[in-house]
Amino acid sequence: MTELSTSSNRTGWRGLLRKGWRNVRAASGRQLAATALMLVAALLITRFSWDLPVVGNAEDALYDLRSFVTAPVVDQDPRIQIVAYTDQTLIAAKKRSPLDRGLLARALQKLDGMGAKAIGIDVLFDQPQDEDEALVGQLRAMRTPTFVAYADTATNKDDINYEQQQYLKGLLARLHGTQAHPASIRLSNYQGATRVWPSIEPGLPPLIGRAMVGAGPDAERARAFEGYAGSIRYRRAATDAPVFSMLPIDLFAALDDPEMAAALAAQIKDRYVLIGGEIIDTDQVTTSLTAYTGSTVPGIEVHAATIAQMLDGARMTPVAPWQRWAVALLVILAAMLTALVDARVWRMAPFLAAQLVVIGGLPFLLQWRGVETYGTPAFGWVAGWILAFTAVSSAVRASGAVERRFAQDALGKYLPRDIAQEIIDNPERLTLSGSKRELYILFSDLEGFTTLSHQLEPEVVARLLNDYLDRLTRVVLDHGGLVDKYVGDAVVAFWGAPIPRPDDGEKAARCALAMWQAGEDFRRSVDPALPPIGRTRVGAHYGEAVVGNFGGERRIQYTALGDAMNTASRLESANKSLGTSVVVSREFAERSGLDWWRPLGRVVLRGRARPVDILEPMPDMPADEREALEAAVALIDSNPAAAAERLALLAAARPDDKPIACLLERTRKLQGEKAYVLA
Structure with missing residues (x-):
């Protein structure tokens, strides 16, 4: 989720930049067009200032100053x-x-x-x-x-x-x-x-x-x-x-x-x-x-100077056109970023001074180091910076009136309404830097959708995918979760950040089952003339992750990173081997506060080393069968053969229960090991 800035007194430079960028995006189309034209003009001035009237004269004057300041002071030759x-x-x-x-x-x-x-x-x-x-x-x-x-x-x-x-x-x-x-x-x-x-x-x-x-x-x-x-x-x-x-x-x-x-x-x-x-x-x-x-x-004496220059080997290093373009782009980018920073003057002063020193001093440094600065803009850098700064600053100011509405709309696409409103009212609650949090993490995936997409027209794929993601997103937001990202047809969500709540575990658990149900509803809603849609698989885990803003200068994302995220993703993938649609880790189930879980043993997930106890939500399972299953699973560590006998009885009583059948098969293959390794 793209992060919104907090007040300038309580956030860092990245937050200030994000706030300015948000303001620019909220500007009117006419304002953005004018800003773009001014930025193009600034770039051209920065690159071609030597060829422009008046500005070219200023470049000559600055070059003469550089030549004088950096001219070697020598005894008679x-x-x-x-x-x-x-x-x-x-x-x-x-x-x-x-x-x-x-x-x-x-x-x-x-x-x-x-x-x-x-x-x-x-x-x-x-x-x-x-x-x-x-x-x-x-x-x-x-x-x-x-x-x-x-x-x-x-x-x-x-x-x-x-x-x-x-x-x-x-x-x-x-x-x-x-x-x-x-x-x-x-x-x-x-x-x-x-x-x-x-x-x-x-x-x-x-x-x-x-x-x-x-x-x-x-x-x-x-x-x-x-x-x-x-x-x-x-x-x-x-x-x-x-x-x-x-x-x-x-x-x-x-x-x-x-x-x-x-x-x-x-x-x-x-x-x-x-x-x-x-x-x-x-x-x-x-x-x-x-x-x-x-x-x-x-x-x-000019001819004498050329002879001395040759004898000294003081051939000035030429500057390639692409290098001049690169510097021009950097100057404009620096001006834009500076204009985007929404901070007090005293905070900006060192930043402005640093840019002034670099932009003004770099041509002198290059000249002193023997780099050809004749034809390399210097005044143009300053003029282009000022024009670009003015253009972006104007756009930022023009969009200030719509800032709050933009924040409400943007946050509402990723957060439940109550959390979004709380962040807008109390922006300090949103941590801008990465921090460790205990999260309830859900990964979902639509089985076979990639294969299906190759069989359909792109327009049909886009319509189906948007409908599907809209349904699952609505489920996440209705259950108080935060949509972290979409990866194709997969939805990643978590609870516990940016603002943790005491019932996050229960809401995440109910959401996991509701996402599967929403996927089934989606399958039934699809035109029967289309190829069949696969089931929605959900994996969930509870663990520690680093939550915050990640990315670069041009784009940032509020997301979670860490081993817990990987475990949740592996659990989602494991559904295919387990015969399940929703599977969670014991850590997740125990903190949900719900009693509808049935155990499915212990497995080593693909690409992992440590085994994970897995469970499946089964609200409708009779109590006696649930107890029998729990007793059988408890025997797996000490007596796999006895556990397999009990599981065989359960499987016979529930012939359509694929997860039980898969558990029985895994138990029979343990051969003295305490956890089955998924392929």
Whole structure:
């Protein structure tokens, strides 16, 4: 039986959830439809928040915060060296745009002998200059793997036009077969910031950072990033020194001093060298750290960050779509469960705080652990939770007016009216947690119904079964019992919980016989044209069981569990072997207060080890025959042969009494054992 909640002062969280769920079910169809639509909207927001207007901007902002908070704080990176055109370089060269290529050619000549692992040039050669021949000659002469910037109109239409692209291709073609190779300098600027690696586009050479690392001794680390288009892991400087060392390019172009050359060579040896612009108003990039550092960075530093990320092996672990769906569903479920809890604010506060910490902190934890959180909702989780909470809360409040009527109707389907009313008036009488109780337990079964159901149309089976269960349920409720469950055509009922009464034993005993009689009435009521209906068999036992709410978060059941339940079930099954329709244990019979029982010996039930004394209700049996039977059964333990002789006389006097005949047969087969083991 689905359990109803008690007052919030006297019940646990499960009871509070049940009360809220009951209220939701009692809401009107229109309210439920509106709630369902809001929950669907909440789920979509929770899953697809990055793709929604306004909400997507909030996701970007939260991602930037995560990136800043979790960014590694490091000293200056000794693996990468930036050689830059600075504003002072341009002033000294008296040439701002395009950048001086003669200066670059001279610098490359010096750098080539300093032992760099690879050199990358983040400067587009997209229009002819007087120094091009000198530059091409130096590039062709390079011994160090060198990568020259490449862009095309398909992926960088804002930076290059068709004529410029054609000139660039022609210049790069002259480098074929040398150590100088084209490399893409394309960066992602989605949503106004460079937060992720650029996508892999067909026809483009590899990204300059990938190409440089792939050409050096760390090629294996570059291969680990093949196809990667996830987050760029930016780092923050631990001191006033920048993360990447920068040297002006003119230091190399005019290098004549041997001591200076040796000092600069120490800065270059075994490093990845990036050449580009560190110019205040040119090629400045907004990153995920810009909102918190207050500054943009040159594009060349973004390429340096990708190289450092590869060297660190800091590839962010991708999040699968199903994982995002799973989290979205969990968030919505948490909001729904929270809204269902009918408790005071002070009791809910820790629960709400815990959810806030988890929902708000999980993206930061994932980012810190190297999980890809770009594209994984964070603001959407919060927004979806709020919307789902609001939807369910509204449904709960809207249904409050019908709560008592629902309780009366629901309880009345499982409990006698007097117990149902007492629970509604005094809900503390209903124990929500499992507790041990002494119960009178009945199991019933309709013989042969499973076989019969295969011979009839489903509609006919359903009509017959509903009629049959309705009759037996009415018998149980009329005798003050609680319907525990239906298992196909079987009915399970018990007395003694949730509220025990002194006459439970007698009522349970009378109910056992009445259930068999109701089954016989049902058999007589069935259309004679249908196949014959089997008899109803009933087994009853008295013993200890654990009674309470069992199940899970989505469905709970008020039921009884324990060995006593199993014994009652085995007794019901034993009717077939015993020739009886109703059989009970001695424990049950002795506590019933009735004198209509006749003993049928002792048996070991199927699947059990301990023998059970069994009895059958026989109100109409003459007193002398009952006494004779009791005397015969009493002899079974001490003298089975003598007992069998007496039982034979009884069987002869009652030729139609199948239970006596079965008892006689069992007694003759004992062979020194004190209890017959049922097959």
